Structure formats: C-alpha cells, structure tokens
Amino acid sequence: MAEKLRAVASGSAVIDAEAFRRLAEPEKTPVTGLNLRETEVMELVARGFSNKEIAENLAIGEGTARNVLSSVLEKLGLRDRTQLAIFYWRRRL
Numbered sequence: 001m002a003e004k005l006r007a008v009a010s011g012s013a014v015i016d017a018e019a020f021r022r023l024a025e026p027e028k029t030p031v032t033g034l035n036l037r038e039t040e041v042m043e044l045v046a047r048g049f050s051n052k053e054i055a056e057n058l059a060i061g062e063g064t065a066r067n068v069l070s071s072v073l074e075k076l077g078l079r080d081r082t083q084l085a086i087f088y089w090r091r092r093l
Contacts, residue, residue, distance in 0.1 A: 031091070033075050041068045045081050046088035 004014045034042065037058070044054045055065040069081065078084050 031076070034072060037068055038072045038075070041065065042072050042084060042088055045069060045072075046085045048085075 007014050031039070031042075040058060041054055044057060049057065051062050051065045051069065054060075054069075055062040058065070060068075069084075072078075073080070073084060076084070076087060078087060
C-alpha cells in the first residue's frame with residue numbers, strides 16, 4: 001500500500017490489474033442493426049470528424065450526416081458522439 005501511495009505522490013498512475021485488463025482488452029462485440037452508411041458515420045465520429053467533415057468525406061449533405069448520426073445514437077442507445085466514440089474504441093471495430 002505504501003508503495004502505491006509513493007507512486008501516486010510522485011505523479012505515477014496506479015491502476016488495479018483487473019481494471020487495466022478490462023480497459024486494455026476490447027469487448028469485440030459486433031454491432032448489429034446498423035446499415036453501411038450508419039457504420040461509416042460511426043467510424044468517422046470515432047476518429048474525431050465533425051458533421052461537416054463527415055459530410056465531405058462521404059459526399060452527403062451536412063444535414064444528412066446529422067440525421068444518420070442521430071439514427072446511430074438512437075439505435076445504440078447512446079446519448080452523444082462522445083459515448084459513440086467510446087463505444088467504438090472499446091470494441092476496436
């Protein structure tokens with residue numbers, strides 16, 4: 001315990017081995033129920049693209065990009081694009 005306290009005091013991070021394993025190992029759960037366009041938008045959101053950049057990349061309108069993103073969020077039961085990015089990267093899709 002004292003060793004962990006010294007590590008934290010010196011600025012090092014201390015993480016439980018089980019917590020680290022859960023963070024390091026993706027769930028690799030396939031995402032079902034999304035069509036190809038929704039999957040493309042999910043991937044671009046996860047890479048940090050804005051709605052405008054998504055629209056340009058996929059040659060669609062910005063409003064369409066927003067609508068597709070809304071559909072993805074609703075289908076996956078997620079609140080926002082941050083949750084979507086976390087969802088995506090935890091699964092390493």
